[in-house]
């Protein structure tokens with residue numbers, strides 16, 4: 235009797251043991267566990283469990299490290315997907331792995347399950363230079379203005395480019411134009427791309443802000459009988475042998491206000507970072523009046539060339555000449571397919587100042603209180619004569635201007 239009981243019990247146990255084994259086989263084709271195959275020992279392991287249609291996912295999951303195990307709850311979202319977390323404190327650093335198991339039941343109460351083995355890595359697991367635990371496989375980029383303390387640091391990921399900071403530091407009379415690695419001497423532009431897989435300390439590259447002055451004279455000539463009132467004339471840079479991106483921060487100011495016939499002195503100022511001014515003027519920049527088309531004026535369209543002359547001290551003992559000097563040279567203008575082409579007239583001697591002569595070609599209008607000289611036909615004739623004479627003056631003005639610029 236006793237023996238029979240044990241036999242039944244044994245069969246029952248065998249059946250019970252068999253049951254999950256069968257269910258296991260079915261489950262392998264059903265529930266999916268999604269998550270990395272390796273996790274850093276410092277990082278919690280996050281996974282999702284998805285059951286196929288018709289299978290109800292159990293919220294409990296199990297883990298087994300080979301040394302210990304337990305059951306924990308997942309969160310099942312509105313789509314029926316389970317979200318589980320395996321905490322670092324449950325990791326077993328003797329076995330360095332764990333098996334996750336999730337379960338479910340079909341509509342007819344059949345048991346299904348799935349298992350996934352995850353390796354626990356003592357080393358960080360870098361993906362694009364960053365480990366899930368927050369550790370970064372990278373290089374320190376320090377930015378130091380003055381002194382030893384960096385104002386900020388950035389981490390450059392191994393194998394990935396880093397965009398360096400733009401203008402960060404300020405200094406009176408200077409402008410930051412780049413970065414320099416004093417150790418290697420490497421120079422970077424602001425916002426440049428740093429490609430080295432190495433730590434780096436960057437200091438600002440300073441460029442002195444300077445102002446260059448170029449004198450000019452604007453002469454007002456009368457082409458008619460009328461005297462012009464206060465009139466302002468402006469000069470502008472119309473080109474340079476350098477690309478204009480090379481002097482993008484240079485500001486130019488040049489205007490003179492005239493009042494009637496005579497010569498008026500003005501100063502053109504060019505302000506900006508010294509390197510940009512040097513780039514702009516080292517091979518010639520070209521200046522012309524701005525033709526604003528003011529009524530009655532014929533503008534002188536002469537183009538003058540400016541050339542930065544440095545290092546005069548090498549040839550001269552005059553200490554005063556060590557400063558940057560801007561030479562003013564006549565310009566050769568050539569009409570090209572893509573506009574005007576200018577070049578310095580190297581054969582010519584530099585001049586002391588740029589000169590422009592503008593002609594006011596209006597003749598005096600009859601004032602309103604002039605005595606009436608006759609009938610309206612006489613007046614018409616008078617205006618006709620006036621127009622003819624004005625046209626003559628204009629054509630003379632244009633002619634002389636052309637001669638001057640050629």
Ligand SMILES: [Zn+2]
Nearest residue numbers: 274358365367
């Ligand atoms: Zn890590």
